[in-house]
Amino acid sequence: AKADGRGTYCFFRDEMARSVEARRILELDLRRALANDEFELYYQPLVNLKTGRITTCEALLRWNHPMRGTVSPIDIIPVAEEMGLIVDLGRWILRRACMECMRWPDGVSVAVNFSSQQFHQRDVIDEVHYALQASGLPAERLEIEITESSLMRNTQWTLDALQQLRSAGVRIALDDFGTGYSSLSYLHNFPLQKVKIDRSFLVGIETHRPLTLLRGVARLSAELGMSVVVEGVETNEQLELIGADGTVTEAQGYLFSRPVPASRIRELLTASHAR
Numbered sequence: 001a002k003a004d005g006r007g008t009y010c011f012f013r014d015e016m017a018r019s020v021e022a023r024r025i026l027e028l029d030l031r032r033a034l035a036n037d038e039f040e041l042y043y044q045p046l047v048n049l050k051t052g053r054i055t056t057c058e059a060l061l062r063w064n065h066p067m068r069g070t071v072s073p074i075d076i077i078p079v080a081e082e083m084g085l086i087v088d089l090g091r092w093i094l095r096r097a098c099m100e101c102m103r104w105p106d107g108v109s110v111a112v113n114f115s116s117q118q119f120h121q122r123d124v125i126d127e128v129h130y131a132l133q134a135s136g137l138p139a140e141r142l143e144i145e146i147t148e149s150s151l152m153r154n155t156q157w158t159l160d161a162l163q164q165l166r167s168a169g170v171r172i173a174l175d176d177f178g179t180g181y182s183s184l185s186y187l188h189n190f191p192l193q194k195v196k197i198d199r200s201f202l203v204g205i206e207t208h209r210p211l212t213l214l215r216g217v218a219r220l221s222a223e224l225g226m227s228v229v230v231e232g233v234e235t236n237e238q239l240e241l242i243g244a245d246g247t248v249t250e251a252q253g254y255l256f257s258r259p260v261p262a263s264r265i266r267e268l269l270t271a272s273h274a275r
């Protein structure tokens with residue numbers, strides 16, 4: 001038993017050393033990557049269900065790592081937040097996305113994800129103004145996606161920031177709605193223009209219950225004056241079910257397109273807007 005115990009201990013210690021080391025390498029790597037221009041934005045369309053046209057493209061971060069290949073944003077964002085690198089990285093993402101949107105047909109907007117830490121920076125409003133000014137993008141073509149975690153802290157400050165963005169003409173979307181700390185009160189307490197219903201609502205939608213839930217949330221959001229997006233639509237059956245009652249305005253998911261590089265999204269937009 002003693003030997004086992006020691007073995008286990010050694011194993012843990014090695015694992016910990018490895019993960020601390022791995023983490024340190026990742027941090028150094030992230031700083032280098034920003035300087036070396038290894039980040040890239042992919043774009044995924046949101047499609048209007050009535051017109052079938054692309055209304056918005058969401059910018060999604062990718063890291064082309066020289067050794068590890070493509071690294072997921074799920075692994076990048078939390079580390080960048082802890083390192084304090086999210087401010088620089090977020091600024092790069094916002095500016096790049098605004099510049100790319102300028103190359104798209106006039107009616108198409110860009111959606112940019114803001115992590116909670118990025119949103120709660122003191123000068124977030126200036127960052128947004130600067131990105132719009134530097135790119136020449138009209139504010140009406142920028143949508144900022146925040147999650148419920150951004151609404152949970154520092155309520156008065158958050159309310160002010162959202163109101164300033166709204167008066168500037170920028171739209172705010174509540175991302176991943178229905179996950180985490182969902183509270184219906186967020187929907188009427190904050191000035192939000194769009195709700196993105198999380199794709200977990202589509203799981204088992206062919207059976208009655210989740211569909212009732214999704215429709216309830218969609219109707220409530222629509223009645224509060226927000227447009228409603230359903231994320232993660234993968235099948236025609238799901239599309240028919242969510243579109244049936246006319247409440248859902250837009251959909252996004254692999255059924256329409258996976259996230260694609262900038263050059264490919266321009267091709268998709270040209271095709272969508274030529275019709």
Ligand code: C2E
Binds near residue numbers: 077093114232233255
């Ligand atoms: P999200 O904002 O909810 O983005 C949607 C995620 O769902 C994307 O994953 C997208 O590729 C994926 N997705 C889209 N359609 C489908 C579908 O039909 N089926 C399935 N299974 N998945 C679908 P991705 O690109 O890996 O991004 C993951 C998360 O990382 C994002 O979730 C967002 O929270 C975060 N993220 C990505 N880019 C950025 C960024 O630029 N800034 C910040 N702060 N976060 C980002």
Ligand code: CA
Binds near residue numbers: 058113145
């Ligand atoms: Ca998002």
Ligand code: CA
Binds near residue numbers: 175176196198231
């Ligand atoms: Ca989402």
Ligand code: CA
Binds near residue numbers: 176
């Ligand atoms: Ca998500």
